[in-house]
Amino acid sequence: MNETLAALWQARYRENAPTEALAFSENATVRDLMAHRSVRAYLSEPLPAGALEIAVAAAQSAATSSNLQAWSVIAVEDPERRARLATLSGEQKHVAAAPLFLAWIADLSRLERLAQRHHTTADALDYTEAFMLATIDASLAAQNAVAAFESLGLGTVYIGGLRNHPEAVAKELNLPPRAFALFGLCVGYPDPAQPAAIKPRLPQKAVLHREGYDAAAEESLIAEYNARADSFQREQGLPSRAWSEAMVRRIAKKEGLHGREIMHESLEKLGFPLK
Numbered sequence: 001m002n003e004t005l006a007a008l009w010q011a012r013y014r015e016n017a018p019t020e021a022l023a024f025s026e027n028a029t030v031r032d033l034m035a036h037r038s039v040r041a042y043l044s045e046p047l048p049a050g051a052l053e054i055a056v057a058a059a060q061s062a063a064t065s066s067n068l069q070a071w072s073v074i075a076v077e078d079p080e081r082r083a084r085l086a087t088l089s090g091e092q093k094h095v096a097a098a099p100l101f102l103a104w105i106a107d108l109s110r111l112e113r114l115a116q117r118h119h120t121t122a123d124a125l126d127y128t129e130a131f132m133l134a135t136i137d138a139s140l141a142a143q144n145a146v147a148a149f150e151s152l153g154l155g156t157v158y159i160g161g162l163r164n165h166p167e168a169v170a171k172e173l174n175l176p177p178r179a180f181a182l183f184g185l186c187v188g189y190p191d192p193a194q195p196a197a198i199k200p201r202l203p204q205k206a207v208l209h210r211e212g213y214d215a216a217a218e219e220s221l222i223a224e225y226n227a228r229a230d231s232f233q234r235e236q237g238l239p240s241r242a243w244s245e246a247m248v249r250r251i252a253k254k255e256g257l258h259g260r261e262i263m264h265e266s267l268e269k270l271g272f273p274l275k
């Protein structure tokens, strides 16, 4: 990625970078991270050899709670399986189009098998904390993989739609009990004919609190963001909309969860009692 830090900051926040931040302009890691954009249009060209393995090495290099390493990832290249997962994820065409789909798994099953081989109990795995831990581990790992893929010139998009039908997905991926598919990730070369843009985020002051939580300026910060997010929408040829309104619509009713309101039940069925 060869955009300057100043340009990336401007694109992310739609305001100038503070001078102190520009002191880090030569830092390629930060520039790569700030250049992130989700890609939903892919070429069919496969990934270069070794790309999956290097990304998983980056993923496994992430910190992991107590070194429990409570996650797995399933690489799906078979076009028919990708098509079925696209359907299960809410007919998201990029899942079928991208040459690689990764399903990120909160995986307590390996630890359970370990306990069984040691002829001991695994009572701690029944608790909500264990599921949270596995979810956190898997998410940290996945984001390292995303950073690695992006550094190789590949594009990605996470697929939360994979949680639309958790039991059917578990069946499709042959998951054992105590393994849960948290989200997917499409990976491939971005189609240069449909480039993705950097999507602005909330002003940093809305998310960065110092010494304690402070929402005093929140309303005006969100108003600023609404204007910036709306400009982005219009530049992208998308319908004009205020971020606030879209988010409020999304959270107003349980229907905004698109069927995922049964998650607790699904988790119990898949081996997570969440005590």
Ligand SMILES: Cc1cc2nc3c(=O)[nH]c(=O)nc-3n(C[C@H](O)[C@H](O)[C@H](O)COP(=O)(O)O)c2cc1C
Pocket (backbone or CB within 6 Å): 036, 037, 038, 039, 040, 092, 157, 158, 159, 160, 161, 162, 183, 197, 198, 199
């Ligand atoms: C856990 C997670 C699940 C997501 N699920 C989907 C999805 O199912 N489909 C999709 O097109 N984008 C999905 N996204 C991508 C977000 O929509 C995207 O990250 C957000 O709009 C910000 O855009 P950006 O990534 O381009 O900055 C998901 C992102 C995350 C982190």
